[in-house]
Each structure stands twice: as C-alpha cells, then as structure tokens.
Amino acid sequence: MEAFTRLDARAVPLNLANIDTDQIIPKQFLKQVDREGLARGLFYDLRFDEAGKEKPDFVMNRPEYKGAGVMIAGDNFGCGSSREHAPWALMDWGIRAIIAPSFADIFNGNSLNNGLLPVVLPPEQVAELMDEAKGGNHLFTVDLESQTVVSPSGKVFHFDIDPQRKDKLIKGLDAIGETLQHSPEIDVFEMKAALSRPWLEG
Amino acid sequence: MSGKTLYDKIWDAHVAAEDNGDTILYIDLHLIHEVTTPQAFAGLRAAGRPVRRPDRTLAVADHNIPTEGQAKGVGAVADEEARLQLQTLARNVKDAGIEFFPMGDIRNGIVHVVGPEQGRTQPGMTIVCGDSHTSTHGAFGALAHGIGTSEVEHVLATQTLRQRKSKNMRVTFHGRPGLDVGAKDYALALIGLIGTAGGTGYVIEYAGEAIEALSIEERMTLCNLTIEGGARAGLVAPDEKTYAYLMGRPASPKALAWEMALAYWKGFYSDPDAKFDRELSIDVAALAPMVTWGTSPEDVVPVTGRAPDPADYDAPDKRAAVERALAYMGLNPGQPIAEARIDRVFIGSCTNSRIEDLRAAAAVAKGRKVASTVKAMVVPGSGLVKEQAEAEGLDVIFREAGFDWREPGCSMCLAMNPDRLEPGERCASTSNRNFEGRQGRGGRTHLMSPAMAVAAAVMGRIADVRELT
Ligand code: SF4
Numbered sequence: 001m002e003a004f005t006r007l008d009a010r011a012v013p014l015n016l017a018n019i020d021t022d023q024i025i026p027k028q029f030l031k032q033v034d035r036e037g038l039a040r041g042l043f044y045d046l047r048f049d050e051a052g053k054e055k056p057d058f059v060m061n062r063p064e065y066k067g068a069g070v071m072i073a074g075d076n077f078g079c080g081s082s083r084e085h086a087p088w089a090l091m092d093w094g095i096r097a098i099i100a101p102s103f104a105d106i107f108n109g110n111s112l113n114n115g116l117l118p119v120v121l122p123p124e125q126v127a128e129l130m131d132e133a134k135g136g137n138h139l140f141t142v143d144l145e146s147q148t149v150v151s152p153s154g155k156v157f158h159f160d161i162d163p164q165r166k167d168k169l170i171k172g173l174d175a176i177g178e179t180l181q182h183s184p185e186i187d188v189f190e191m192k193a194a195l196s197r198p199w200l201e202g
Numbered sequence: 203m204s205g206k207t208l209y210d211k212i213w214d215a216h217v218a219a220e221d222n223g224d225t226i227l228y229i230d231l232h233l234i235h236e237v238t239t240p241q242a243f244a245g246l247r248a249a250g251r252p253v254r255r256p257d258r259t260l261a262v263a264d265h266n267i268p269t270e271g272q273a274k275g276v277g278a279v280a281d282e283e284a285r286l287q288l289q290t291l292a293r294n295v296k297d298a299g300i301e302f303f304p305m306g307d308i309r310n311g312i313v314h315v316v317g318p319e320q321g322r323t324q325p326g327m328t329i330v331c332g333d334s335h336t337s338t339h340g341a342f343g344a345l346a347h348g349i350g351t352s353e354v355e356h357v358l359a360t361q362t363l364r365q366r367k368s369k370n371m372r373v374t375f376h377g378r379p380g381l382d383v384g385a386k387d388y389a390l391a392l393i394g395l396i397g398t399a400g401g402t403g404y405v406i407e408y409a410g411e412a413i414e415a416l417s418i419e420e421r422m423t424l425c426n427l428t429i430e431g432g433a434r435a436g437l438v439a440p441d442e443k444t445y446a447y448l449m450g451r452p453a454s455p456k457a458l459a460w461e462m463a464l465a466y467w468k469g470f471y472s473d474p475d476a477k478f479d480r481e482l483s484i485d486v487a488a489l490a491p492m493v494t495w496g497t498s499p500e501d502v503v504p505v506t507g508r509a510p511d512p513a514d515y516d517a518p519d520k521r522a523a524v525e526r527a528l529a530y531m532g533l534n535p536g537q538p539i540a541e542a543r544i545d546r547v548f549i550g551s552c553t554n555s556r557i558e559d560l561r562a563a564a565a566v567a568k569g570r571k572v573a574s575t576v577k578a579m580v581v582p583g584s585g586l587v588k589e590q591a592e593a594e595g596l597d598v599i600f601r602e603a604g605f606d607w608r609e610p611g612c613s614m615c616l617a618m619n620p621d622r623l624e625p626g627e628r629c630a631s632t633s634n635r636n637f638e639g640r641q642g643r644g645g646r647t648h649l650m651s652p653a654m655a656v657a658a659a660v661m662g663r664i665a666d667v668r669e670l671t
Contacts, residue, residue: 001352017523018398018498022637027618031266031283033240033290035351045639050625074519076399079432080637081616082334083238084350105402105434106334110350162366164223175352176251179360182219182226186362189218189228199455199463200230200324202257 002115003172004144007096009069011140012060013133017074021086021107024078030085038089060093064136072130073100075123078107087111097142099149101126112165115172117142119149119159129157144170205473207370208439209405212345212470216328224364230327231258232357233313234300236291237265237618238332242355243294253298254361260322261295261302263288264312266618269581269608272306279305284619298358311584311610314338314552318422319586321451325440325467330357335552335634337428341421342448343440343470345405348429368434369479371404372472375412377487382667384562385420386554386632386651388412389427390492391484394502401433404480407472408438412486418447419558426553427634430499439471493664494636494649495539496527501636503539505654505666511535530638531646532626540664542648544630546623547578547659548641549605551615551633554652555583557590559632563652564596566660566667572604573662579606579621581613605659617642630658 029041046058054061060068071090077100078086087110090098097117111118119142121129129151132138138152144166149157168175194201206214219226232255239261246253253259263276266284276292279285288305295302303310309320314335317323323339329346330336332354339346349363357363375388393400406428408421416424421438428436445464448454455463490504503509509528512535515521528535533542549555549563560582572578580600582588588610591597597607614621615633623629623645632655636647648664657667 017519020498020635020637022616022635022640026639026643027616030237030618031281031287033287034244035241045643050643076402076432079398080334080635082332082348082350084241084332084352087350102399102402104399104432106348106350110352113350113352162223167222175364176249176356176359178221179226179356179362179364180251182221182362183360185219186226186228186360190361193228197463197466199459200258 001113001172001174004096004115004117004169006144007069007142008139009096010065010067010136010138011070011072011129011133012065012068013130014059014071014073015130018076018079019073020080021078021083022080024086025083025089029089030083035088037092038085039092042089042093062136067094069094069096070140070142071095071098072126072133073098075101077103079104082106084110084114087114087116091116099126099129112169113175115169117144117169121149121157121159125157128155204477205475207472207476207478208343208407208437208470209345209370210476212326212328213367215326218362221364225367226362227328227365228362229258229330229357231260231317231322231329233317233329233331233336234259234261234354235265235313235333236263236287238351239294239354240287240290241351242358245355246358251359253300253358256299258361259300259358260317261291261300262310262313262316263291263305264310265612265616267305267611268619269611269613269621272609276305308585308589311587312552312555312612314426315556315583315587318342319451319584321448321454324448324463325444326470330363334429335426337436338422338426338552340425340428340436341418341438342444343437343467345435345437347435368405369403371401371406371433371480371482372478373406373408374410374481374483375408375486376410376483377412377485379412379486379489382491382653383486383489384651385416385423387489387492388484388486389424390494390499390502390649391489393427393431393499394492395484396431396482398430398498398500399432401428401431404433405435405437406431406433408436413438414441417558418443419556422556423553427499430634440467491651491654491667493539493654495531495533497530497636497638498527499634499636499649501527505540505664507539509533509535509537509539532628540666542628542664544576544658544663545627546629547572547576547655548581548614548629548631548633549579549652549655550581550583550613552583553634554632555581555587557587559652560587560591560596561594563656564599566653566656566670567603567605568599570603570660572659575662576659578604578659579608579614581608582610584610614641616640630655630664
C-alpha cells in the first residue's frame with residue numbers, strides 16, 4: 001500500500017450524493033487482469049459522451065480541476081459494487097484523498113487498503129469546502145498526522161480517524177505481512193476448529 | 203450481562219487473533235470469480251505467497267460469461283478481454299489447487315446461487331467473496347459479506363480478514379403478506395424506509411413471523427438486497443427449513459457428521475435478552491408489490507403509487523437529486539408508475555434466479571404472451587437451476603410466452619457480457635441495482651419481483667401483477 005502523510009493539491013468538487021462504484025468505474029473497465037491505467041474509465045459516462053468525446057462541462061474535464069488530488073463529494077460516496085477498481089481508478093487519475101459526509105462500507109475499506117484517504121466531515125463543513133473549491137486553482141492541504149484539512153482561505157477543519165488505521169496509512173504497512181505474523185495463532189485456531197467442526201475438513 | 207445476538211455468536215466463534223484494534227477473523231469459505239481476483243493472484247505471486255486453504259475456496263465463472271453457446275468453451279468467448287480474464291482464473295485456480303466450476307459445467311452459475319446449491323454455505327460460517335451481494339448467504343445464518351480485491355488477496359494468503367465489529371440491527375417483519383407480496387417487496391420496502399446508507403455500520407438480523415414463513419430461497423433474496431441498504435451483512439437464524447434445504451447437498455455433512463453439524467448449527471440464534479443497537483419493525487400486511495422509479499434502490503414506490511414530484515421536496519439537494527433521477531429515467535413528475543412503458547424484461551441475477559423465482563415467474567407467464575413491443579429474457583442462476591426448470595417444463599412455458607431462455611450467468615444484471623440495454627431502453631428487472639448505466643449505458647432499470655417482471659412483460663408497461671386477468 002502507498003503511504004499517506006500529507007497532500008497539497010487542488011480539489012475537484014463533485015456535488016452529488018450516493019455516487020456508486022458503477023459510476024466511478026463502469027463495468028467495461030473491469031475486464032482487465034491488472035490494476036494499471038484505470039483512469040481512462042474513471043467516471044466514464046459522466047466524463048465522455050457516446051462518441052467518446054470529453055464533455056466539456058463535466059467538472060473533472062474543466063481545465064481548472066485537471067491534476068486535482070482531492071475530491072469533495074456528497075453523502076454515501078462509493079456505494080454499490082465491491083469493485084476495488086473504484087479506488088484504483090481514482091488514484092490512477094490522481095486522487096489521493098476524498099472528503100465527504102459519509103462513505104459506503106466496502107469502498108471505505110478498499111480505499112484504506114490502497115492508501116486513498118477517506119476524510120469524513122460534517123455536511124456543513126463539506127459544503128463550505130465545496131464552495132471554496134469552486135473555480136479551482138486553489139491549494140487544499142490534507143494532513144493525516146494532524147488530522148486536518150486546510151482550505152484555500154486558511155480555514156482548518158479537523159477530522160477523526162481511527163488511530164490504528166492512521167498509523168497503517170502513515171507507514172504504508174502491508175496488511176498481509178502484518179497478519180502473517182499471527183500465523184501461529186491462526187494455526188491454533190484451525191486446529192481447534194477442525195476438532196469442533198470436523199465435517200468441514202474434507 | 204445481556205445475551206448475545208446471532209451476529210455476536212458467529213463473530214466470537216471466528217476470532218483467530220487480535221492485532222492493534224483489528225480482529226483477525228477466520229474465514230470458513232471464500233468464493234471467488236473471474237472479475238475481482240486476477241490482481242489478487244498476481245499480488246500473491248509477486249510476494250511468493252501460497253494460497254493457505256485451497257479447500258476452503260470455491261471458484262466459478264459468472265460475471266462476464268455469455269449466456270448462449272457456453273458448450274463451445276471459453277476459447278469461443280467473443281470478447282477478448284473477458285476471455286483473457288476467464289482463462290486467467292482457470293490458470294490461477296489450477297496452480298493453487300482450488301475447486302472450480304468452469305463455464306459450461308452444469309454446477310457453474312452465479313456465485314451466490316452456486317454456494318448454497320452445493321451445500322458449501324452452512325449456518326454459523328463466515329463467508330466472503332469479492333462481490334457485494336455475498337450478503338445473500340446470510341439467509342442460512344452465516345456471516346457473509348463482500349470484500350475488495352486487496353482483501354481477496356488477504357484471505358487467499360491467510361484465510362482470515364482484518365475486521366472491526368459492526369453494530370447490531372434487528373428488523374422484525376410481522377403480519378401476513380397479501381397476494382403477490384414477498385421477499386423482494388420486503389427488501390425494497392426496507393431500503394425505501396432506511397435509505398441506501400441506512401444500514402451503514404450495521405449487520406442486520408431479520409426476524410419475525412413473516413421471516414419464519416419465508417422459504418430459504420426467499421430469505422436469500424432478502425439477504426441479497428441487504429447490501430443495497432448499506433449494511434455489512436444480513437442474517438436469518440437457521441431453522442428447520444434451513445436444515446431441510448441443506449440435507450443431501452453435495453457438500454453437506456452426511457450421517458454422523460450431519461448430526462454433529464445439526465447440533466452445532468442449532469446454537470446460532472439471538473438470545474432472548476440480546477441487545478440490538480437499533481430495532482425496526484415492518485408490517486408486511488400493509489405492503490403492495492414494490493417497484494423502483496429512480497436510479498437508486500431507495501427510490502421505491504408501491505406499484506399503485508406515483509413517481510415523486512421534485513416540487514414536494516424542500517431541501518435543494520434532494521430536489522435536484524429527484525429531478526436528475528426523473529430526467530435520467532424519462533419519467534414525468536407525479537406520473538403513476540404503472541403507466542411507464544417497458545422495452546425489455548430481465549429475469550435473473552443472484553437476487554431472483556433460483557428455481558422458486560422461475561416457478562413464480564412461470565406461473566404468471568403460463569398461457570400469456572409477452573407484449574409485441576417487449577424483448578424479454580430469463581437467465582437461470584446456475585446450470586442446475588436450468589436443468590431443474592427444464593425438467594419441470596418451465597422453459598417451455600417461457601418460450602411459448604415469448605421469453606428468450608438463456609444459459610446461466612450474471613448477464614444483464616451488470617451487463618458485462620453481450621446482454622445489455624441500449625440507451626433509453628426501459629427494463630423491468632429482477633436484479634438488484636438500478637444505478638445509471640448499470641444494465642447498459644443510458645439504460646433505465648426498474649427493480650421488481652419475478653412475478654411483477656412477467657406482468658410488465660405481458661402488459662408492455664409496469665403493471666400490478668394482482669390485476670392480471
Ligand atoms: S448477478 Fe449481479 S449482483 Fe449478482 S453476483 Fe452477478 S453481477 Fe453481482
């Protein structure tokens with residue numbers, strides 16, 4: 001996983017609630033066997049018209065938001081399908097932090113597993129940040145160490161994050177490697193389970 | 203100390219270790235398919251890590267397989283990327299020694315139909331799959347939920363998942379449903395009530411006399427849709443129906459082992475004094491058959507109802523969202539939902555493609571004709587469902603009515619294969635998601651039960667199945 005410490009970047013405001021992972025990355029982009037290059041499919045139906053041409057009025061296509069590293073969005077971001085292609089595509093496009101009033105459960109976990117930071121703030125604060133993002137060309141700072149978002153006008157917003165999650169993100173820890181250190185305990189669990197539920201042991 | 207919920211009990215029985223705030227939860231069964239696993243296997247290879255328990259893993263090919271010509275084999279799949287993904291899965295499972303039902307195998311089908319059908323899904327288990335509708339398996343009193351690809355890799359390598367415990371919610375369905383009201387309607391009504399984020403942070407247990415009265419297949423429909431309400435998982439405590447369903451399935455325990463398993467399974471229920479963080483209650487007698495009008499599963503109305511009018515909403519965000527959904531769906535504010543003309547009908551998906559679903563659909567289709575303006579298809583959930591339906595003559599009923607009878611797979615539920623809507627087409631669908639573009643770019647999806655979908659096919663519009671003469 002990529003470590004996340006601090007990000008200074010433009011923010012792209014996407015003022016929609018319930019953005020589902022089908023919209024973030026439509027199914028035709030799920031057919032590859034690697035995780036690279038998914039930015040081409042990110043928000044495909046919103047970004048491109050039927051002929052595959054960029055829709056100039058869609059916020060992510062506007063020049064002032066090109067190269068944004070933060071996305072600001074509405075409630076329940078990332079609902080729907082469990083596809084991890086959603087955080088992969090967002091990151092491939094350049095997004096490293098998403099600020100929203102709430103995130104769907106599976107998307108939240110998938111993001112954390114890839115070093116994409118979901119920042120939860122109250123709806124009023126998200127609306128304020130959304131306003132400040134309008135017009136682009138401003139710098140937002142997302143600092144995980146101090147758990148703050150600093151808006152272009154200098155306003156500081158504090159966010160909560162579970163301390164262990166934070167630690168893992170900052171260090172960019174490999175979850176599998178961490179869990180494998182618990183192999184002896186998993187071995188013991190398996191031995192006990194084999195005794196209490198022998199019918200599951202083929 | 204208060205008692206334990208069903209969820210607490212399954213959780214407690216699977217804690218392998220604790221690590222710095224995470225619980226390392228043991229996973230009894232890992233279901234995998236072609237779309238969400240290639241990057242996980244690649245990750246394992248890159249790190250030189252083996253699959254810990256191939257015997258606790260089962261693979262199917264379902265998401266992007268075509269629903270015709272499956273006997274010709276993977277080599278004949280026209281879509282090159284889909285073919286490569288299917289071949290990659292075949293190679294990965296062979297290398298790891300994982301049991302695999304390839305396309306064309308009669309046991310293959312949608313992953314959430316296959317697990318229960320084979321008896322791999324059992325009460326008290328923990329089950330995961332790289333697919334959000336893994337919640338389906340909760341119908342057996344198993345803790346089952348969807349995971350992302352990083353987690354698939356984690357489970358392959360360690361047979362565990364790092365988890366935080368969710369909160370407990372109980373939804374009690376009481377009363378007796380009216381004619382043609384069932385599990386799909388219960389689920390849609392609940393999502394309409396709590397919203398698509400209403401269950402976030404919870405595992406929901408379904409209880410009450412109306413749940414006890416449901417068949418196992420209907421319970422699967424209900425638990426399947428739990429994820430659309432945002433909850434991590436849905437659960438129904440196992441009972442005699444559960445055991446009867448499991449008896450004699452290929453992977454079900456036999457003889458003495460069956461008796462042992464039964465004794466174990468019977469311990470999985472919520473204690474009478476268990477505390478839930480949230481409780482809801484729904485009277486099913488008050489429900490009509492439900493349909494969705496918009497682009498989120500929470501956009502629900504009874505079939506007798508109307509599309510909303512944005513003018514009725516004060517909050518500007520909500521008003522804009524309703525306007526946007528109505529425009530996408532091509533509906534007028536306040537129009538009766540039953541006036542919406544239908545172009546396509548899809549009966550299938552892990553929500554409603556089991557034998558009971560097909561029986562319910564066939565009962566309505568029998569002796570009727572699909573409207574001349576409608577293209578309708580039935581996609582059974584697995585090869586075994588298809589075989590059973592054909593043994594009962596259901597395929598003949600569907601074909602005579604004008605339905606296309608297909609081979610099993612996810613098909614037009616997510617339209618990764620050639621089955622998809624054209625822009626602007628309106629579809630009555632028994633699947634689980636009506637998101638923009640889900641069934642094809644610009645396609646318009648109305649979710650409903652199999653019987654309601656057949657009524658729509660016959661009438662050429664959304665129709666109340668109770669009024670078919
Ligand atoms: S039928 Fe649809 S929801 Fe179910 S597993 Fe397949 S794609 Fe997912």
